[in-house]
Amino acid sequence: MAEDVLDERTRQTLFAVVESYINKLEPVGSRFVTKRYSFGFSSATIRNIMADLEEYGFLSQPHISAGRVPTDKGYRFYVDSIFDKGVGSPLISDSDTDKDLSVGQDEAIFEFLCQFTRNFARKLRGMKNDTNKMFFEVTNTLSSMSNYISIAIPPKTEHTTLNRIDFIKHKEDKAVAILLTNEGIVKNKMLKVDSRLTQEDLNRIAEYLNSEYSGYTIDEIKRVLFKRIKQEKMMWDDLISKAIKIYEQAMSFAGEDIFISGIYDVMNLPDFSDISKLKEVAGAIKDKHLMLRFLNELLNAKGVQVLIGRENSDRQLKNLSIVASTYKEGDRPIGVIALIGPTRMHYSKAIYMVDTIAKCISKTFEQ
Amino acid sequence: MAEDVLDERTRQTLFAVVESYINKLEPVGSRFVTKRYSFGFSSATIRNIMADLEEYGFLSQPHISAGRVPTDKGYRFYVDSIFDKGVGSPLISDSDTDKDLSVGQDEAIFEFLCQFTRNFARKLRGMKNDTNKMFFEVTNTLSSMSNYISIAIPPKTEHTTLNRIDFIKHKEDKAVAILLTNEGIVKNKMLKVDSRLTQEDLNRIAEYLNSEYSGYTIDEIKRVLFKRIKQEKMMWDDLISKAIKIYEQAMSFAGEDIFISGIYDVMNLPDFSDISKLKEVAGAIKDKHLMLRFLNELLNAKGVQVLIGRENSDRQLKNLSIVASTYKEGDRPIGVIALIGPTRMHYSKAIYMVDTIAKCISKTFEQ
DNA sequence: ATTAGCACTTCAATCATGAGAGTGCTAAAG
DNA sequence: CTTTAGCACTCTCATGATTGAAGTGCTAAT
Incomplete structure (x- = not known):
């Protein structure tokens, strides 16, 4: 049942109520709808429609004499409508822009956004070699523009290939592994190694790994190395054995990275004027590990x-909404960026921003 | 004038009022002081003393019929008293522990803290090679134990000496610089280099830098290199010239690091139950650059x-207090850790924690 | 010098009141 | 049969008055 059954004017009303609520942040009454939107019906008619919508579960009332507030289901209808109308324009609706904006101004805004996007894409390209910097920039931009909390997961290592690996002897039993990936990312890690290994030994091991395995993904290499261990259990030559041990250490980066930004920005939202609600958000994103697993599912x-809201599998997010997008290298999605905000979100804005920036990132990884 | 003039019983009263306020978070009246502390005076006498203290500027009243609240000057007196009594014990006062704790319990707590400290020191030692991880751990521990915001500045590069530098050719005009310091810290950076340079060239440059300059501080090297440029302007050999260019790039790390943690924890404090106050804190620490400069002064x-409070040179911190300590390598202070909280802070706890953890860090850098 | 006692001030909580907003329902109009 | 005007009803929110509690300052007595 439900939204397929709704006739045109009921759909229009629902859309109007959700849109109004997102902008007003106050329950919207029938009179407000009739005044603001000229559907050609009186408030009494709208009242009846709204009563129906409440019965269907799209709207609810905080108390009997207040206006209506969307339920999660109501927001869902609204968001689906936006997607039906087509994503890609930031000017769909739901922004605070008054209807009396001249078309000329719309175009000016559009032009501005295009330019911003171009600039941002260029900026990212300049940071291509420094993932940290790049995603720091991404989350900061997203959160400060949207006032929501932004999250980004850098490219998954399971899709990165080894470009080159080197080892540098430090002192006694310490050595540093330096890893270059196809994305131009550098990682390093301090290793504990057999103290008898000289720099020359390390060089030979690196040479071996580079010649045999560069070009493969990091996971593939791990698999192949493991296979070797089993196959040649009794007869590994010393070099391979050492290489395996060292490689294993080098690849076990402690926990994946995740970038989060915007706790400050979110304090400006009226939705979180109550500290307990702010705590809710904070609690939800505090557990980075959980957030990571959550976003990985969206890959x-x-x-x-x-x-x-409750569409989120995580209970802690039941009062929050997430707008997420993957970014890709070629056709393969390699990471996720997302915005987290109250269920009363400026969805069209958020969708537009996440979409745009995800595309910027993808462009950076392309070629 | 002022605190030197105060007689013993006035000092006692002031201390009692501050201590009580820190625990109650409510203005404290004369009756409360007489009940809680048995000075042997009636509330009327205390009232007179408190009126004097207000006149001297140590206390103030929110409104005429409320109890007294310490001013910054009052807190200053209180903190100085704590230092006079001697830092180092976590049990001085000002904690919520009731007076009727048996001595046995005190000892149990003390024993627990000693053990915690030993464990923590061991933990840090295990992270010696990973500054990021180490200071991440430090700030997290500090903030979650204190419920205040914790900040740490990792060792200043001006005191770190070059242990070894290496360059790895990446592709075309890109190369990676890997830097090992005396503290066992590794930094890397992507460089733009003359595309005609081969890996062999890079090796020679690295070799040159290592043989000439390892053991010097990073700043010293910079100075010496600059001198060379001037002296030998007309006759540098190609190697030095290239080395200088590359070294310069490699050393210009974008912005110093700073670790901040505890926005979540601080939300649990009643002092920040009002979101506008929370915003104040957030604003103060948002500008990491400013915070960095600020803490550097404490080095x-x-x-x-x-x-x-207002003792802070920064206006944004006028309602906040900072408890900071340097940590050292040998005798030389190389970094700072700090707690930021409301002026109504559990100073003795905060001081004890910062002191203890700073010592743990120092121990890690000694050898 | 200290203290008991009292008048005074202020805040915070409670309650009643009325205006305002919005609804649901009914009966009339199209 | 659909739409609308009208009205009674409900609930919230801001306002103002009242009251009790907490705490002070001052004065007079010890």
Whole structure:
């Protein structure tokens, strides 16, 4: 049942109520709708429609004499409508822009956004070699523009290939591994090694790994190395054995990275004027590990995804919405960026921003 | 004038009022003081004393019929008293522990803290080679134990000496510089180099730098290199010239690091139940650059320092207090850790924690 | 010098009141 | 049969008055 059954004017009303609520942040009444939107019906008619919508579960009332507030289901309808109308324009609706903006101004805004996007893409390209810097920039931009919390997961290592690995002897039993990946990212790690290994030994090991395995993904290499261990258990030559040990250490980066930004920005939202609600958000993102697992699940889907309130599998997010998108290298999604905000979110803005910036990132990884 | 003039019982009263306020978070009245502390005076006498203290500027009243609240000057007196009594014990006062704790319990707590400290020191030692991890751990521990915001500045590069530098050719005009310091810290950076340089060239440059300059501080090397440029302007050999260019790039790390943690924890404090106050804190630490400069000024002083409210040079911190300490390598202070909280802070706890953890860090850098 | 006692001030909580907003329902109009 | 005007009803929110509690300052007595 439900939204397929709704007739045109009911759909219009629902959309209007959600849109109004997102902008006003106050329950919207029938009179407000009739005044603001000229549907050609009186407030009494709208009242009846709204009563129906409440019955269907799209709207609810904080108390009997207040206006209506969207439920998660109501937001879902609204977001789906936005997608039906087509993502890609920041000017769909739901922004605070008044209807009396001249078309000329719309175009000016559009032009501005295009330019911003170009600049931002260029900026990212300049940071291509420094993932940290790049995603720091991404999350900062996203959160300060949207006032929501932004999260980014840098490219998954399972898709990165080894470009080159080197080892440098430090002192006694310490050595540093330096890893170059196809994305131009550098990682390093301090290793504990047999103290009898000289720099020459390390060089030979590195040479071996580079010649045999460069070009493969990091996981592939791990698999192949493991296979070797089993196959040649009794007869590994010393070099391979050492290489395996060292490689294992070098690849076990402690926990994946995740970038989060915007706790400050989110304090400006009226939705979080109550500190207990702010704590809710803070609690949700505090557990980075959980957040990481959560966003990783979104890696499979394509395009922008919106999860509203209780749609989130995580209980802690039941009062929050997430707008997420993958970014890709070629056709393969390699990471996720997302915005987290109240269920009462400026969805069209958020969707537009996440979509745009994800595309900027993808462009950086392309070629 | 002022505190030197105060007689014993006035001092006692002031101390009692501050201590009580820190625990109650409510203005404290004369009756409360007489009940809680058995000075042997009636509330009327205390009232008179408190009126004097207000006149001297140590206390103030929110409104005429409320109890007294310490001013910054009052806190200053209190903190100085704590230092006079001697830092080092976590049990001085000002904690919520009731007076009727048996001595046995005190000892149990003391024993627990000693053990915690030993464990923590061991933990840090295990992270010696990973500054990031180490200071991440430090700030997290500090903030979650204190519920205040913790900040740490990792060892200043001006005191680190070059242990070894290496360059690895990446592709075209890119190369990676890997830097090992005396503290066992590794930094890397992507460089733009003349695309005609081969890996062999880079090796020669690295070899040159290592043989000539390892053991010097990073700043010293910079100075010496600059001198060379001037002296031998017309006759540098190609190697030195290239080395200088590359070294310059490699050393210009974008912005110093700073570790901040505890925005979540601080939300649990009643002092920040009002979101506008929380914003104040957030604003103060948002500008990491400013915070960095601020804490760097504290590098000169030794031991634990406390800055209360308006004592802070920064206007944004006028309602906050900072408890900071340097940590050292040998005798030389190389970095700072600090706690930021409301002026109504559990100073003795904060001081004890900062002191203890700073010592743990110092121990890690000694050898 | 200290203290008991009292008048005074202020805040915070409670309650009643009325205006305002919005609804649901009914009966009339199209 | 659909739409609308009208009205009674409900609930919230801001306002103002009242009251009790907490705490002070001052004075007079010890």
